[in-house]
Amino acid sequence: MKRATVDVAVFGGGAAGCAAAATAAMRGKSVLQVYRSLGATPLSSGMIDLLGRAPWMEGFVLKPMRELAALMEKASKHPYAIVGESSVRRGLKLALEALEPLGYEGSLEENTLLPNLIGTFKPTALYPSSFSLGSLSELAEHRAVVVGFKSLSWLNPESLAKLLSYSASRLGARASLDWRAVDFGSGGLAELAWQAEEKPLELASKLAELGYDVVGIPPVLGVREHRAVAEALAEEGVRFFEIASPPPSPPGLRLQIRLLEWARELGVQQVRGELAELEAEGKVRRCVVRVGGELVEVEAESYVLACGRFIGGGAWIRGFSVISELKYAPRMLPSSRHAALCYGVEVDELLHPKARGVAVEEAYVAGSMLGGYSYSSELSGLGVAFSTGWAAGQLASGGSIEG
Amino acid sequence: MEEKYDVVVIGGGSTGAAVARDCAMRGLKTLLLEKEDFAYGTTGRCSGLLHGGPRYLLTEPEIVEASCKESGVIQRIASSLVFRVPFLLLVFKGDKYGIDLLDAYFREYDRYSRARGGRPHTVLGRREVLEANPLVSREVEGAIGFDEFGVDVFRLTLLTALSAEKHGAKLMTHCEVVDIGSSRVRFYDKVRGRLLEARFEVAVNAAGPWAPQVAKLAGARVELRLTRGTHLIYPRQLFTTAIAMQAIDGREVMLIPHQSSMLLGTTDEDHYASPDEAYPTRDEVMYLLQAAYRAVPALREVKPVRAMAGVRPLLPEWGKREEDVTRGFRVIDHEELGEASLISVVGGKMVLHRLMAEEATDLICRKLGTREKCRTHLEAIDGELSWRAEPTPRSESYCCECERVLASGVKEAVREHARTLVDVRRRTRIGMGLCQGVSCSYKAALTLAGELKLSPREALRQLRELLEERWRGRWPIAEVSSHELTELAHGVYSCLAALEVYA
Numbered sequence: 001m002k003r004a005t006v007d008v009a010v011f012g013g014g015a016a017g018c019a020a021a022a023t024a025a026m027r028g029k030s031v032l033q034v035y036r037s038l039g040a041t042p043l044s045s046g047m048i049d050l051l052g053r054a055p056w057m058e059g060f061v062l063k064p065m066r067e068l069a070a071l072m073e074k075a076s077k078h079p080y081a082i083v084g085e086s087s088v089r090r091g092l093k094l095a096l097e098a099l100e101p102l103g104y105e106g107s108l109e110e111n112t113l114l115p116n117l118i119g120t121f122k123p124t125a126l127y128p129s130s131f132s133l134g135s136l137s138e139l140a141e142h143r144a145v146v147v148g149f150k151s152l153s154w155l156n157p158e159s160l161a162k163l164l165s166y167s168a169s170r171l172g173a174r175a176s177l178d179w180r181a182v183d184f185g186s187g188g189l190a191e192l193a194w195q196a197e198e199k200p201l202e203l204a205s206k207l208a209e210l211g212y213d214v215v216g217i218p219p220v221l222g223v224r225e226h227r228a229v230a231e232a233l234a235e236e237g238v239r240f241f242e243i244a245s246p247p248p249s250p251p252g253l254r255l256q257i258r259l260l261e262w263a264r265e266l267g268v269q270q271v272r273g274e275l276a277e278l279e280a281e282g283k284v285r286r287c288v289v290r291v292g293g294e295l296v297e298v299e300a301e302s303y304v305l306a307c308g309r310f311i312g313g314g315a316w317i318r319g320f321s322v323i324s325e326l327k328y329a330p331r332m333l334p335s336s337r338h339a340a341l342c343y344g345v346e347v348d349e350l351l352h353p354k355a356r357g358v359a360v361e362e363a364y365v366a367g368s369m370l371g372g373y374s375y376s377s378e379l380s381g382l383g384v385a386f387s388t389g390w391a392a393g394q395l396a397s398g399g400s401i402e403g
Numbered sequence: 404m405e406e407k408y409d410v411v412v413i414g415g416g417s418t419g420a421a422v423a424r425d426c427a428m429r430g431l432k433t434l435l436l437e438k439e440d441f442a443y444g445t446t447g448r449c450s451g452l453l454h455g456g457p458r459y460l461l462t463e464p465e466i467v468e469a470s471c472k473e474s475g476v477i478q479r480i481a482s483s484l485v486f487r488v489p490f491l492l493l494v495f496k497g498d499k500y501g502i503d504l505l506d507a508y509f510r511e512y513d514r515y516s517r518a519r520g521g522r523p524h525t526v527l528g529r530r531e532v533l534e535a536n537p538l539v540s541r542e543v544e545g546a547i548g549f550d551e552f553g554v555d556v557f558r559l560t561l562l563t564a565l566s567a568e569k570h571g572a573k574l575m576t577h578c579e580v581v582d583i584g585s586s587r588v589r590f591y592d593k594v595r596g597r598l599l600e601a602r603f604e605v606a607v608n609a610a611g612p613w614a615p616q617v618a619k620l621a622g623a624r625v626e627l628r629l630t631r632g633t634h635l636i637y638p639r640q641l642f643t644t645a646i647a648m649q650a651i652d653g654r655e656v657m658l659i660p661h662q663s664s665m666l667l668g669t670t671d672e673d674h675y676a677s678p679d680e681a682y683p684t685r686d687e688v689m690y691l692l693q694a695a696y697r698a699v700p701a702l703r704e705v706k707p708v709r710a711m712a713g714v715r716p717l718l719p720e721w722g723k724r725e726e727d728v729t730r731g732f733r734v735i736d737h738e739e740l741g742e743a744s745l746i747s748v749v750g751g752k753m754v755l756h757r758l759m760a761e762e763a764t765d766l767i768c769r770k771l772g773t774r775e776k777c778r779t780h781l782e783a784i785d786g787e788l789s790w791r792a793e794p795t796p797r798s799e800s801y802c803c804e805c806e807r808v809l810a811s812g813v814k815e816a817v818r819e820h821a822r823t824l825v826d827v828r829r830r831t832r833i834g835m836g837l838c839q840g841v842s843c844s845y846k847a848a849l850t851l852a853g854e855l856k857l858s859p860r861e862a863l864r865q866l867r868e869l870l871e872e873r874w875r876g877r878w879p880i881a882e883v884s885s886h887e888l889t890e891l892a893h894g895v896y897s898c899l900a901a902l903e904v905y906a
Contacts, residue, residue, distance in 0.1 A: 043891070045899050052901070059904060118845040118900035119863065153810035154802040154846035156853035159862065163852070166859030167905055188800030246842065246895040310886035311894075328881040328889070332874030333867065333896060333903040340881070341893055376893035379901070 001288070002296040006032040008396045009287065009298045010268075011275055012306030012314070014041035015385035016367025016392070018259035019094055020304040023393025025266040032298065033263060034289050036274040038256060039312030040368065044381060045116065045244040046219075046251025048095055050088070050108055050125035051080075052379025059171070060123040061379075065108050077323060077372040079384050082349055083391040086403030090394075091387035095126060098262040102254055103129040103227070112137075113171065116244040117155070117218060119163025121171060125383065128251050130221060130230060133214050134241030136168055139175035144214040146243070147207065148181040149192060155218060157181055160243075177216070182206045189218055193250045197222035200232035208236040215240040219250045226254060275307070280319065280355040284362045302396035305353070306366040306389060309344060314369030321346045321354040323371030344371025351392050366392035405600040408434045408573075410767055411588050412607045413580050413617050415439075416446040417556065417753055419609035420563040421760035421779065427570035428782070429768060429775035434601055435564065435572060436590050438579035438613075440826045442560040444678065445611045446753060447829065448713025450634065450668055451661045453477055453485065453552040453754045455519065457512045458655055459730060466730050467515050470754045474519035474552055476780045477757065481562065483785045484555045488659060491532065492547040492647040493539060493698050499653035502526065502545045509547050521550035536642055538701040551645065553661055556753065557829045561819060562784040577822055583621035586743035594822050605767050606740070608747040609760075612678035612716040621745050623737040626719045628728055629678065633687040634668030635707040635880065638805075638837040641665060641699075650694035654726055658695060658702075663806060663836055667691050667707070671725040674714050683710035683879045692883075706885045708839055709876035718750040730755075734763045744770050802850060803843035805836025813850040824851055824865040825872050840873045841892045845900070863906035870896060 006029075010021040013035025021033040050064040054071060061067045068088065072081040080088060089108065096104055104126050106112055111123035113136040121136055132138065146164065148157035157179035168175035184206050185195035196203050207215050219242040221229045233240055242251065264270055273291035278284070287298045307314030324342040345353045345365045352359040366388040368375060375381040391401045412423045415437025423435040437443070453474035459466045478485045494502045509524040516523075525548040532539055532546045568574050575592070578599070582589040589600050608625070610617040618625040646658040659666045670687040688710055695702050717728045732751030739745065748763045761777045768775060802810045808831045816830035824847060827833055833847050834840030844866055852862035870892070877884055896902045 040890070040894065043894065049898070053904075060901070116899050117849075118866070118896070118902065119849070119859070120900045120902065120905050122899060122901045151799050153799050154813075154850050156810075156849045159849045159852040163849075163859045163862060166863075170905055186798045191800070244899060246845070246899060247891075310890040315886065326882050326886065328878055330875070330878055332871050332878075332892065340886075341890065343886075374893075376890070376897040379898055381894075381898060 002294060003299065004032060004296050005299045006030045007301050008304065009034065009300035010304040010306065011035070012039070012308060012312065012367065012369070013260060014039045014256070014306065014308055014312060014367060015259060015382050016389035017304070017306035018098070018263045019091060019386050019389025020306055020366050020393035020396065021268040022098065022263045022266050023094065023390050024397040025263065025268045027397040027399060029397045031268045032300070033268050033270045034273045034275070035270070036272070036313065039308040041259070041385070042253050042256035043247040043249065043311065044252040044255065045249050046128050046255050047114065047124035047131070047244060048092070048104070048126035048382040048386065049379040050092065050383035052111065052123040053377065060111065060113070062111050062123065063109060064111055064125055075372070077346070079370045079373055079388050082347065082351065083387050083401055084403065087391040087401045088383070088387040091390035092126065092383065094390050095382070095386040099255065099258055102258055105129050105132060114244060115164050115216070117160065117246065119160055120167040121164070123379065128242070128254070130226070130242045130251070131244065132241065133239060134216055134243060136171065136173045136175065139168065139177070140173060142214040143212060144216055145178040145180050145210055145212040146216045147210070148179070149185065149218070149220070150181060150183045151186045151192070152188065152218065178212070180210050182210070188248070189220060189245060189250065190248045192220040193222045196220050196229050197225040200229040203229070204233045204236035204238055207233065207238045207240065213239060216243050218243055219245050221250065223250050223253050223257070226250070275317065278317065278319065280360045280363060282358050283360060301362065303363045304366060304392045304396050305363060305369055306392070307369050309368040312368065315343060319355050341374040341376060342371055345369055346371055350395055351388065364392040364396050405602055407602040408432045409603070409771060410434070410605050410607060411436065411601055411603040412609055414609035414611060414613070415441045415560070415564060415576060416444055416609065416611050417442070417560045417563070417756035418611065418748055418751070418759050420560050420567065421756045422607050422609050422748065422763050423572045423574070424563050424567035424570065425760045425764035425777060425779045426767060427567045427572035428778050429764060429773060431767070431771065431773065433567065433572040434603070435567065435574045436578045436580055436588070437576045440576050440829055441564050441820070442557050442829060444613070445713045445716060446556050446560050448632070448634070448711050449556060449753050450657065450659060450666060451553050451556050452488070452659065453519070453554050454752065455512070455516055455521065455551060456730065456752070457509065457549070460508065460512055462727065463729060463731065467512070469758060470752060471515040471518040471521070473754050473758050477554065477559070477754070478519060478552060480780065480783045481554070481559055481785050482783070484558050484562070486553045488551045488553045488645045490549050490551050490645045490647055491527070491536060492549065493532065493543050494545050495542055495649070495697065496544060498649045500649070502547070505547050509549060512549070516550065519552065524549040536644060536646070538641060538699050539646070540698055540700050553659065555662065561830060565819065566784045574820060576820055576826070580617060580620060583745065585741045603743060605744045605746060605770055607763060607767070608745060612714040614716060614747055614749050618737065618745070618747055621737065621739055623739040623745055625735065625747050625749060627749060628717045628719045629674040630715045630717060630725045630728065631672045631674040631681055631712050632669035632715060633683040633691065633710060633712045634666045635688060635691055636709045636711065637665040637667065637705055638708045639663070639665065641701070641705060646698060648694055648698040650690065656691060656694040658699065662832065667695050673725055678714045681712040681714045683712040685879065688880055706883065707880055708837070708884060709873070710879045711876050716749060732759050734759070734766055736766060802846045803831070803833040803836070805838050805843070806832040808833050810850045813847050814854050817851070817854045822855070824848055824869045827851055828869065834869060834873055839877060839888065840869055841888065841895055844869050863902065867902055867906040
């Protein structure tokens with residue numbers, strides 16, 4: 001069997017895995033990052049939520065760092081409580097550094113309410129700057145129009161504009177939005193994004209013709225060339241915002257692509273493969289990955305597991321103690337926390353998982369593979385991923401996560 | 404001033420729709436009232452078979468004969484909705500009925516089955532079965548091959564109702580009858596929120612499992628024996644032949660390819676709660692899986708997307724097990740209303756709905772002194788199927804990728820009396836495929852909001868209702884179903900939309 005010897009082995013190619021791999025690499029370690037396929041990160045809207053809802057609050061969390069402190073006190077097994085506030089700050093700072101080429105903005109102290117194609121606004125901490133003119137506070141200032149595309153025949157811009165205006169009013173804000181449809185390109189969101197990259201000027205002129213101060217479009221700026229498309233729009237004098245969408249979501253894809261590229265730039269060695277065998281008792285005794293058709297034994301000083309939850313597949317890695325049961329509530333969207341979606345690995349204060357009752361000293365778990373929190377009901381997905389990813393990378397390379 | 408009708412039909416299932424159609428075709432001024440939507444109740448939760456019912460052969464041969472004959476009729480009047488389903492009835496060691504007995508039995512069934520174009524049965528040995536379907540357990544000893552016919556029950560019921568409309572009937576869905584007086588019915592339009600009245604000569608109670616409640620509104624009495632039938636639904640077809648097998652108690656359980664999915668069912672359990680509270684139980688789910696895993700072990704690798712339970716409105720028979728209760732029907736002439744009449748149509752099987760309607764309408768015509776003869780078996784109900792049009796290549800994106808529905812399909816559903824997003828699902832199959840509405844619900848909501856001029860508040864409420872309605876079918880099997888899909892659903896509707904904050 002082939003053998004690979006590195007300082008740190010990271011499993012998982014999402015936000016948590018990339019943050020851990022990059023952190024360890026920045027600390028001078030040789031890092032191997034193995035990822036199976038794309039998980040939940042590229043399905044995200046591209047927003048980095050820190051904390052958007054809390055069980056003790058009716059509506060949305062507006063001051064995430066403040067509520068985070070309360071959360072850490074109330075839920076000691078929550079990943080945020082385990083890694084602590086300084087890890088959260090360092091992790092999110094790392095995210096901003098990594099995503100600098102994409103242009104991210106926002107604040108950890110104050111959430112921004114941003115629109116989506118379902119017709120509501122949600123709070124988030126950090127977001128692509130292409131979203132910023134759509135925030136609730138910006139919309140109060142401008143005369144904006146929601147634009148549909150002819151080939152997205154299901155996207156009735158009138159319905160969307162009215163839903164968003166209504167949702168704004170539910171939050172005590174005012175957003176009066178007009179609506180228009182333009183004839184550009186063909187196919188669904190992903191196809192339109194490719195065509196925007198090919199014909200940015202055509203898109204720009206069609207949006208400019210509408211004659212509005214601010215134009216809200218579905219996220220069709222492209223996946224790799226979105227900055228060039230944005231520049232083309234700016235040249236035509238179009239001020240715009242992208243409206244976040246469910247998958248396929250180009251901003252989520254941009255985020256995923258950039259994170260892998262960023263880790264690579266920092267010297268992380270990346271391979272597509274999957275964890276075939278992981279034997280752990282007190283320490284990692286044997287770790288084998290399957291790359292292509294071949295089995296490779298990985299020998300590392302530390303191992304970071306950031307394999308996601310159900311979508312990523314981390315929930316199906318056996319052998320570790322888990323938190324919570326796979327029991328669901330009779331309502332799909334209950335108001336309280338969703339127990340089943342808190343399912344994941346239980347860790348100690350240093351992110352070590354337990355196997356057969358004993359902490360595995362060389363292993364660290366990060367991201368949504370961790371149990372004890374439901375990112376969808378508290379809106380904390382990528383926030384936890386970057387915080388625990390940074391912390392795992394730090395610990396796996398012999399560093400500390402103390403403030 | 405309220406309108407006056409010859410006939411008011413209460414119930415928009417397969418039977419009610421067929422009664423309305425028959426009455427309208429015989430020139431009677433007809434109103435159909437449905438408390439939810441067409442095919443909402445028993446009809447929409449059946450196996451989707453025009454079932455000949457080989458298992459009733461010993462006890463009720465007349466039901467088998469009528470079912471086979473009616474299956475033939477429906478194939479003629481709704482040919483585009485009906486598809487042949489070749490069945491393999493598998494026989495294993497330890498089964499209640501052996502292959503020789505079944506062979507003799509099916510020789511008898513062939514005589515009836517001919518009436519609907521069923522081919523004579525065949526007897527397959529072990530090797531032939533495994534060649535025909537390699538996913539069947541290698542323990543199989545043999546099988547009987549025979550034909551059944553499947554049907555899209557949603558379209559069947561809807562097109563029957565639309566045919567009634569074409570012949571002059573008025574259709575009102577989401578209208579619940581709250582009072583039946585002498586020659587006057589009061590009903591509540593739940594969508595518009597208003598109370599309405601209509602006058603009639605004859606009221607027809609075709610409310611299926613709700614028939615006792617409807618009769619009670621008129622001071623009349625209808626007794627039924629309700630039994631619950633549960634199905635599991637798989638999001639893809641593993642094979643194109645259906646499989647019938649014997650469950651642990653000797654009952655027949657079937658695995659039936661249907662549309663883009665596959666149904667596993669059904670159970671037959673006495674149901675004492677309200678028909679509104681028909682939910683699949685964990686026991687029923689495990690019972691079905693036990694039978695299916697024994698016959699098709701590969702099924703363990705496939706995750707069902709949901710379970711559904713319907714309630715059979717059977718005629719009341721004491722002292723019998725559920726599966727032995729008669730599948731016959733009755734047309735009851737109540738006398739409680741004085742000058743006007745109330746008729747209840749109860750019992751029966753889905754495949755018999757047109758025949759049940761014919762007998763009820765014959766009685767209505769005698770009462771009203773009309774001599775028109777039934778023509779429902781002669782005229783086709785299906786016209787063009789415009790709701791699932793193909794887009795021109797790469798030009799338009801689908802509203803629902805799983806079931807290939809365009810926004811125009813949603814608009815078409817509105818012209819077919821869809822008043823809510825869940826109604827759109829019944830007409831287009833949006834939300835019934837692999838993703839169970841995760842990627843299409845909001846798109847359909849945006850389209851429907853524009854088409855029906857829904858208020859934003861109502862649009863979001865309906866979006867949530869569709870998601871919750873889908874979840875009610877997923878919840879009983881959530882632990883064996885796809886957790887990935889559940890995570891995705893929460894990612895979209897909780898994480899991105901925070902829908903529970905708004906609706």
